[in-house]
Amino acid sequence: MDLKFISGGVCASKNFLANGIHCGIRKDKNKKDLALIFSEIPAHSAAVYTKNLVKGAPLIVTKEHIKINNGISQGIICNSGNANTCNADGIEIAEAMANLAANELNITPENILIGSTGVIGQKLNIEPIKNNIHELVKNLNHSPEASDSAARAIMTTDTQKKEIAAEFEINNKICHIGGIAKGSGMIHPNMATMLVFLTSDVNISSECLQKALSNCVDSTFNMISIDGDTSTNDMAVILANGSAQNNLIDSDNDEFKIFCSALNTILTKLSRMIAADGEGATKLLECRIFNASDLNTARICAKSVICSSLFKAAMFGADANWGRVLCALGYSGADIDVNKINVEFESNAGKIKVCENGAGLDFSEETAKKILNENEIIININSNSGNYTATAWGCDLTYDYVKINGSYRS
Amino acid sequence: MDLKFISGGVCASKNFLANGIHCGIRKDKNKKDLALIFSEIPAHSAAVYTKNLVKGAPLIVTKEHIKINNGISQGIICNSGNANTCNADGIEIAEAMANLAANELNITPENILIGSTGVIGQKLNIEPIKNNIHELVKNLNHSPEASDSAARAIMTTDTQKKEIAAEFEINNKICHIGGIAKGSGMIHPNMATMLVFLTSDVNISSECLQKALSNCVDSTFNMISIDGDTSTNDMAVILANGSAQNNLIDSDNDEFKIFCSALNTILTKLSRMIAADGEGATKLLECRIFNASDLNTARICAKSVICSSLFKAAMFGADANWGRVLCALGYSGADIDVNKINVEFESNAGKIKVCENGAGLDFSEETAKKILNENEIIININSNSGNYTATAWGCDLTYDYVKINGSYRS
Numbered sequence: 001m002d003l004k005f006i007s008g009g010v011c012a013s014k015n016f017l018a019n020g021i022h023c024g025i026r027k028d029k030n031k032k033d034l035a036l037i038f039s040e041i042p043a044h045s046a047a048v049y050t051k052n053l054v055k056g057a058p059l060i061v062t063k064e065h066i067k068i069n070n071g072i073s074q075g076i077i078c079n080s081g082n083a084n085t086c087n088a089d090g091i092e093i094a095e096a097m098a099n100l101a102a103n104e105l106n107i108t109p110e111n112i113l114i115g116s117t118g119v120i121g122q123k124l125n126i127e128p129i130k131n132n133i134h135e136l137v138k139n140l141n142h143s144p145e146a147s148d149s150a151a152r153a154i155m156t157t158d159t160q161k162k163e164i165a166a167e168f169e170i171n172n173k174i175c176h177i178g179g180i181a182k183g184s185g186m187i188h189p190n191m192a193t194m195l196v197f198l199t200s201d202v203n204i205s206s207e208c209l210q211k212a213l214s215n216c217v218d219s220t221f222n223m224i225s226i227d228g229d230t231s232t233n234d235m236a237v238i239l240a241n242g243s244a245q246n247n248l249i250d251s252d253n254d255e256f257k258i259f260c261s262a263l264n265t266i267l268t269k270l271s272r273m274i275a276a277d278g279e280g281a282t283k284l285l286e287c288r289i290f291n292a293s294d295l296n297t298a299r300i301c302a303k304s305v306i307c308s309s310l311f312k313a314a315m316f317g318a319d320a321n322w323g324r325v326l327c328a329l330g331y332s333g334a335d336i337d338v339n340k341i342n343v344e345f346e347s348n349a350g351k352i353k354v355c356e357n358g359a360g361l362d363f364s365e366e367t368a369k370k371i372l373n374e375n376e377i378i379i380n381i382n383s384n385s386g387n388y389t390a391t392a393w394g395c396d397l398t399y400d401y402v403k404i405n406g407s408y409r410s
Numbered sequence: 411m412d413l414k415f416i417s418g419g420v421c422a423s424k425n426f427l428a429n430g431i432h433c434g435i436r437k438d439k440n441k442k443d444l445a446l447i448f449s450e451i452p453a454h455s456a457a458v459y460t461k462n463l464v465k466g467a468p469l470i471v472t473k474e475h476i477k478i479n480n481g482i483s484q485g486i487i488c489n490s491g492n493a494n495t496c497n498a499d500g501i502e503i504a505e506a507m508a509n510l511a512a513n514e515l516n517i518t519p520e521n522i523l524i525g526s527t528g529v530i531g532q533k534l535n536i537e538p539i540k541n542n543i544h545e546l547v548k549n550l551n552h553s554p555e556a557s558d559s560a561a562r563a564i565m566t567t568d569t570q571k572k573e574i575a576a577e578f579e580i581n582n583k584i585c586h587i588g589g590i591a592k593g594s595g596m597i598h599p600n601m602a603t604m605l606v607f608l609t610s611d612v613n614i615s616s617e618c619l620q621k622a623l624s625n626c627v628d629s630t631f632n633m634i635s636i637d638g639d640t641s642t643n644d645m646a647v648i649l650a651n652g653s654a655q656n657n658l659i660d661s662d663n664d665e666f667k668i669f670c671s672a673l674n675t676i677l678t679k680l681s682r683m684i685a686a687d688g689e690g691a692t693k694l695l696e697c698r699i700f701n702a703s704d705l706n707t708a709r710i711c712a713k714s715v716i717c718s719s720l721f722k723a724a725m726f727g728a729d730a731n732w733g734r735v736l737c738a739l740g741y742s743g744a745d746i747d748v749n750k751i752n753v754e755f756e757s758n759a760g761k762i763k764v765c766e767n768g769a770g771l772d773f774s775e776e777t778a779k780k781i782l783n784e785n786e787i788i789i790n791i792n793s794n795s796g797n798y799t800a801t802a803w804g805c806d807l808t809y810d811y812v813k814i815n816g817s818y819r820s
Contacts, residue, residue, distance in 0.1 A: 355531065399812050
């Protein structure tokens with residue numbers, strides 16, 4: 001499939017508008033804190049949510065709205081600076097956010113989905129949103145700058161804006177998927193993810209959209225871990241408004257496969273962006289498992305390596321401590337034969353094999369250091385036990401992670 | 411039960427000798443690296459081991475020796491500086507360690523159990539052990555200093571020696587349990603633990619000894635986590651030589667309960683010592699779950715809080731970020747009602763309730779800061795769902811953890 005990355009983020013999809021502003025939830029006036037994404041025509045929607053039993057109020061209301069409206073939605077409102085989670089009035093406030101946006105857009109509140117991200121357990125004041133909703137809606141537009149402002153408005157400790165868009169064809173019609181994401185700490189998605197808002201002009205049923213999203217999330221967002229903490233507010237939402245005018249995708253056909261392939265490429269890119277911008281991170285870690293006995297085993301192994309605090313700290317120090325890789329595989333819970341495992345470190349500076357059949361090889365520490373001093377490190381693990389592969393993404397554990405999280409609420 | 415803590419460590423138990431020396435496995439001549447514990451008469455033995463699939467060679471040989479000898483052992487040899495794990499010749503080297511000690515002690519090698527701790531995947535050179543075994547055995551003695559030297563010889567990144575002993579009575583006979591432990595990083599025991607060597611002069615069968623050890627470990631060592639990494643070399647061993655001359659404990663009777671109670675007290679103390687000395691730690695964290703629906707739920711919840719990197723970093727910063735406690739409970743996998751949960755922080759400086767029925771309370775940040783600035787923090791969590799309790803121990807996540815583990819092999 002031909003897929004071309006383009007600019008424009010969520011506004012790259014036809015008939016989608018966006019805007020992001022500072023409304024006053026965050027103290028720093030230079031930080032935007034309220035985003036809105038809007039489809040000019042009703043869109044099919046699908047979403048995946050955190051499996052944390054503690055769920056942010058916005059997720060509960062979003063789920064309800066998608067259900068009430070039979071998978072039809074038209075907009076997403078999201079604030080940063082406060083997660084609206086573990087608050088007695090959380091549901092009420094999330095509904096008020098939807099009502100304010102809906103009134104201003106002249107649609108029903110059930111057409112609006114809601115996201116919130118930031119500190120848990122502090123009341124979210126609706127006033128700043130109420131006072132600025134008119135401005136937020138008034139300046140909605142199609143420009144790349146509009147998507148940029150929305151992407152910035154959902155950032156918390158993120159240091160990089162996360163935005164993507166791509167163009168591809170279905171039935172000779174030009175189609176688009178665009179997205180923005182946030183996620184930097186409390187990242188260990190479980191069947192869902194950080195906040196990711198995706199738009200598409202592909203003509204696809206809600207059921208197929210949900211299936212595509214759920215499948216792609218399993219091999220992308222669910223394979224990231226920054227700190228092993230599964231957030232209460234993880235959510236990925238996609239709206240598809242059909243403006244590309246391809247034949248409706250309503251079954252598992254060739255067109256569905258093209259859409260899934262495009263979506264998977266987009267989500268993989270976003271996953272890498274999120275992992276690379278992990279709190280305090282200096283390096284992106286990519287762990288690739290080859291020749292595992294089954295897919296689940298491959299995924300468990302890849303994720304266990306990416307999650308090991310000890311291994312992450314070693315990568316920060318560019319220390320080729322492969323024993324910690326084997327250790328993490330050993331306690332992962334996967335049923336593996338550790339005596340068959342080979343380990344190799346790889347980066348732009350080259351690659352080096354450090355372990356074969358579960359035992360150490362003599363290797364040049366100097367070469368290993370050179371490889372591990374790069375800012376993207378690949379850990380290749382050959383299980384020699386089957387045909388399955390999986391990839392997981394994470395980042396190193398650094399002084400700055402501790403610094404950022406020692407005083408997050410301050 | 412009356413139990414009195416005394417000095418003497420592993421030598422507090424009658425007819426136990428010990429010694430620890432520098433033999434040359436570690437480069438720094440000021441660091442001891444070889445320990446020996448010896449019972450003058452054959453003792454019943456029991457052990458629990460890591461559940462990591464990657465198991466250190468010393469554990470494999472120890473398990474085999476206990477089996478061959480029907481639960482009778484007489485000595486434990488242990489080196490630090492090298493884990494003898496993931497080495498092609500690991501088993502051979504572990505057996506050589508037992509042979510060298512046995513020859514010098516004039517017993518059979520199967521009477522010797524073996525431990526190793528340190529870096530994984532580097533060959534352990536037997537020469538320094540061979541060259542110094544005579545001196546190690548020659549200077550075995552009963553003194554508190556002897557236990558001290560053994561306790562120091564098994565330390566790696568530990569900053570504090572971990573040693574304990576207690577006296578209690580069974581059938582009017584004075585009995586003892588003594589122990590030494592190491593453990594600072596890669597601490598997330600799973601049915602076993604770091605290295606812990608225990609001695610006792612209680613007269614107890616191997617079966618009862620194993621049962622007591624396994625039970626106590628579940629509520630003590632298995633409730634510690636420093637970094638979520640389950641080591642390849644975790645092992646807890648106990649030798650009981652019967653010198654106290656109480657009636658043989660060979661069933662689940664009252665005397666067995668006294669022994670278990672004493673052992674549990676000892677292991678709880680050691681657990682706290684290990685958690686407080688976690689790599690880079692500045693604070694001991696103790697998470698207590700009250701009124702859980704069952705024991706397993708209580709344990710899972712306590713451990714999930716203790717394991718959260720985000721919560722650990724918040725404790726380092728003395729930040730009362732209780733939302734991270736709820737978040738960790740929510741993703742723990744335990745079946746809990748988050749809307750019933752109360753959270754309270756406690757230390758020598760007082761206590762403060764921060765969350766009730768799953769929602770935040772107004773509280774004084776100043777008071778909270780004062781409480782969290784202490785070096786032992788208790789997190790009290792009331793589940794309001796039943797009658798079960800559990801306690802887990804951990805430590806804060808600090809810059810020094812990252813520093814220590816960024817260059818562990820160097």
